Amino acid sequence: MSFYFVQFVTGLASASSLFLVASGLSIIFGVTRVVNFAHGAFYMLGAYIGYTLIDRLGAGVGFWPAIVLSAFGVAAIGTLIEMLLLRRIYDAPELFQLLATFAVALVVEDLALLIWGPSDLLGPRAPGFKGAIDLLGQPFPTYDLLLIALAPLVLALIWLVFRRTTWGVLVRAATQDREMVAALGVNQKWLFTSVFALGVFLAGLGGALELPRQAANHTMDLQVITEALVVVVIGGLGSVPGTFLAAIIVSELNAFGILVFPKISIVLVFLVMAIVLIVRPWGLLGRAEAAARTASGAIISRWRPFGARGRIAVALVVAFAALLPIAAGNYFVGVATEVLIFMLYAASLHFLLAGGGLASFGHAAYFGLGSYGAAIALKSFGLGMETAIVAGIVLGLVGALVFGWFCVRLSGVYFAMLTLAFAQIAWSIAYQWTDVTGGDNGIIGVWPSAWAASPARFYWLTLALSAGSIALLRAITFSPFGYALRALRDSTLRAETIGIERRRVQWMGFVIAGGFAALAGALYAFLKGSVFPDNISISLSIDGLVMVLLGGVGTVSGGVVGAAIYRSLSIWVISHTDYSKLVLGALIIALVVMFPKGLVGAFEAWRSARTGARLQGQSP
Structure with a gap:
């Protein structure tokens, strides 16, 4: 006693x-x-x-x-x-x-x-x-x-x-x-x-x-x-x-x-x-949050699908990316593959954050569930890579279904913190359930099928899946469901008044984002050949937020661009200095101060201002 x-x-x-x-x-x-x-x-x-x-x-x-x-x-x-x-x-x-x-x-x-x-x-x-x-x-x-x-x-x-x-x-x-x-x-x-x-x-x-x-x-x-x-x-x-x-x-x-x-x-x-x-959504002794700015704040702009020029430009970029293995060595192909995976991961979070106004601090949970689902399907059940990737997506979807059902009942910072709590729960299961996940020893030997084993072929597979998934996320953004999700982001009261059911729509958006993050996680497992609890860590969730915010929350494609820049920069800085956090932190601070709308947001604002000035100059 x-x-x-x-x-x-x-x-x-x-x-x-x-x-x-x-x-x-x-x-x-x-x-x-x-x-x-x-x-x-x-x-x-x-x-x-x-x-x-x-x-x-x-x-x-x-x-x-x-x-x-x-x-x-x-x-x-x-x-x-x-x-x-x-x-x-x-x-x-x-x-x-x-x-x-x-x-x-x-x-x-x-x-x-x-x-x-x-x-x-x-x-x-x-x-x-x-x-x-x-x-x-x-x-x-x-x-x-x-x-x-x-x-x-x-x-x-x-x-x-x-x-x-x-x-x-x-x-x-x-x-x-x-x-x-x-x-x-x-x-x-x-x-x-x-x-x-x-x-x-x-x-x-x-x-x-x-x-x-x-x-x-x-x-x-x-x-x-x-x-x-x-x-x-x-x-x-x-x-x-x-x-x-x-x-x-x-x-x-x-x-x-x-x-x-x-x-x-x-x-x-x-x-x-x-x-x-x-x-008790506001804590033991807390109060309901005061009215706050939306996740996109004052930078919400009118989103439009790509026009003919935009579609041609995207097709050219994808075609150019497909030629990379011909001109680059295996190291650069591997780096490019990793960047593509994190572009998909960031795009899934961007869909939730920018499209739905839902700031998740635990999005790595679904990336990690996708990784573990694919690895367990391959190593424990002997399934092939193709089926294992599907298993990873399914596990991520199940996790998003369960966690999202609770999370969408909250809003603001409390929503974000509940997503963090569930992500830590998933991390602890991966860390402590050693019989299935291997604990901190992880699961190793997670390699692609023979037809996709070479760096170039796995890169092309990742490019096809990532580009297709990002295009699908964009299509959902401009579908009736995407408009309903953005209506709830901009004004929940007005959206509910016209018959949009907040919890159901946001729950579906949460699950969609989780499923695409799980696909990214499954691909990452086969790229690295192993899965560890770090795949569900808080730092990976924060990395996702950094990518989206650097690109621009008030844009349609900010997450993709932010991920390409941030992940490439991270890999380059880590390989060139022992003080990578110092360099990255300083660069992020500079970008936040200079581009508070994000890189894509700043570019769109500049282009709109230029177009407006040109039209004004042409007016009589």
Whole structure:
């Protein structure tokens, strides 16, 4: 019994650290509506800067000053990033802000590697809290007791600031109605900056305080941002008390999950998040989202099918692509094959995001299910490549049918987070069901049939399937179903008034996107000859969003173009530098600032402006 009590108290200590990070994330989202993917990077910076300051000041005298100074230092860095980058794109669609913070996270991760090196850095014990006490016969670190006391104190301070200060009243007002706050003459820029600084300060403080418990390392950012997002969503976006409650729930699930549910311990918190969102869509203590911009924001334009010139241009591009194996070697053919697969993957997500206004943070689930479905059909059931690809598509469709049925009951960020939860559930099954999936050893020996075994032939097969699928997705976009899906994207209330059933149409759109993503995943399995849990990872889902957003959400073909550029660039950068994340992140930031409509969107805007100017010049 004493062991379980100590385990419970240990969970409370972890909850305190998690609350510091998640509360900052919740505060930032509540006011700015930015889902800050760089929040984990600021947490990591807090740990690294804290380690450096402690080393310079001396652990005996400078530990606590170093902890506080590191939090202020991280807040200063965050403020600078907000002023130079995020302030420029607050009027852009919200997903572009997510893309910008994701790019910041990439840059920070490689900068940390460049400055502090690849080794883990273990901080010293906190002065005055180096020992342990006897807790029901079990030793318990005194530093963990300090953390347990710290979380309620921070919660109380945040409550006082928000309830008893003019600034706090303005922040709460902005959370409810930003437009009204602006109409009253409040300078929203500086309000947003101060809120962002506070949130980043809490993240940096949380990272610095972890030094006596955890070594500073380069995996801290991804690990903590995942858990923080789960906490914020369970508690309710923008609700600090809800974040506090959810941090306790998540930390206790982590503490006891390995003991009580060892088979599903990895995915337990995501199961809980999915259940909470299905039962209470706005989290435990959250409120319904305020009216937000659509996924495409102000860049929604009138979409038109290709005319005669457009069809001829596409046919020429496909014909030119078909000649590539004749002029290029096997390496370039393999790279081109991979780019084609990810063009199809991005096109499927683009159909859902741009066509339906549904931002999925877990689209890699269906890519991965397609990969595993094809691999299992080939290796476990002895089916041929052709039938195995069909099996992969079927498994992806089944996953999209089941997950989509729940997801389309939500909207906005909560829809996105539920897709993430289901993707993590799929990932955990792939990781832990070793008898079928091989676990982290994966499934190897997934090779094409003899007639498609050469790089050139598999490239032609991939080109035919990818080009045909993208053309089919475009045809669906301009079908009556596609118009119904876009009507729901633009105005759900008006669409339902004329008889369009939202859930049914969006569910069908979700399944269609999942099926094409599964085809891409099946082809990827045969290209690489193996399947691993990375095929369902969060990073692959984020890559899909990056491709679509770089191309342009408000366009018909943005996902395809964005994927071609981003994947080609990624492969080239990775092969030429050890700091590929730094280079990619910097390029993404530059593109977001220069082309807030995406590359294709910027080109279409330029062409429309040029056409308008020419017509105006011809008018009498």
